[in-house]
Amino acid sequence: MLRAESGRPKQISYKGEVDIVTESDRRSEELIVKRLREHFPDHAIVAEEGARNPASAAGAKYCWHVDPLDGTTNFAHGYPCFAVSIGLVENEEPIAGVVFNPIADELFSAARGEGAYLNGKLIRVSSVEKLEYSLVATGFPTHHRKRSANMDYYWEYTLRSHGVRRDGSAALDLCSVACGRFDAFWEFNLNSWDTAAGVMLVREAGGIVTDFAGQPYRPGGHDMLASNGQIHEQMRDVATHISGGATKAGLR
Numbered sequence: 001m002l003r004a005e006s007g008r009p010k011q012i013s014y015k016g017e018v019d020i021v022t023e024s025d026r027r028s029e030e031l032i033v034k035r036l037r038e039h040f041p042d043h044a045i046v047a048e049e050g051a052r053n054p055a056s057a058a059g060a061k062y063c064w065h066v067d068p069l070d071g072t073t074n075f076a077h078g079y080p081c082f083a084v085s086i087g088l089v090e091n092e093e094p095i096a097g098v099v100f101n102p103i104a105d106e107l108f109s110a111a112r113g114e115g116a117y118l119n120g121k122l123i124r125v126s127s128v129e130k131l132e133y134s135l136v137a138t139g140f141p142t143h144h145r146k147r148s149a150n151m152d153y154y155w156e157y158t159l160r161s162h163g164v165r166r167d168g169s170a171a172l173d174l175c176s177v178a179c180g181r182f183d184a185f186w187e188f189n190l191n192s193w194d195t196a197a198g199v200m201l202v203r204e205a206g207g208i209v210t211d212f213a214g215q216p217y218r219p220g221g222h223d224m225l226a227s228n229g230q231i232h233e234q235m236r237d238v239a240t241h242i243s244g245g246a247t248k249a250g251l252r
Helices: 023-039 072-077 150-160 170-178 192-204 232-248
Strands: 012-014 020-022 044-047 062-070 083-090 093-101 106-111 116-118 135-138 163-165 184-188 208-210 223-227
Touching (some): 020 072, 023 044, 023 062, 062 072, 062 170, 083 170, 106 170, 106 192, 116 192, 135 150, 135 170, 150 184, 150 232, 170 184, 170 223, 184 232, 192 208, 192 223, 208 232, 223 232
Parallel strands (some): 044 062, 135 184
Antiparallel strands (some): 012 020, 062 083, 083 093, 093 106, 106 116
16 A cells, blocks of 8 residues: 555655654554554554554553554655554563565564574574664654754764765664664664554564663653664673763753
């Protein structure tokens, strides 16, 4: 559906100052939620555009986290970088996830203990060992952008790596870490539906996903750092240096 609608004029509305939503977001979510409810009627569902299962997501053993169109701004502008992300969490821990890029026809999938795959082929994170040889990625918030400290991180990581990419889809950025296209990805204030599937993919591909303090990341956490594991501590060292200055400046 998204592939077919990507080339058509978009009906756009705003959830905030610049946070847009299209009719395609809503139709995609309706389709996915309907299917999940048919097969897993007792599971909770948390989806970006508001669909909810009557069960309480906070107390549910199993909860699906659905982003029906990750990269809506890209989609609305005709930039072919967007995806559908569906992650399953058991007692707040990701256990399975799929991310589908309909334009590239790439399906990333993972389940706990079973590895990570791209179109059925096993994938692994990169083996790059130094930050200065790495290609990394990030994203920026649509809310409270002037109060975001991420420009400080963007600046420092740009100077210390091969470069920083900002493609506008956290789900695909995490997939790129999982398959070795990126060596690391960081971002702040992502929602659970942005990351539940991607976290599983990175971990099953041999990578690490934590917060900047080094604690295991859970979907919905304040800050995320995903990497191939080889450069994880180097990324954290830089973040620690930056966060000290940002805190003193009142940016965090």
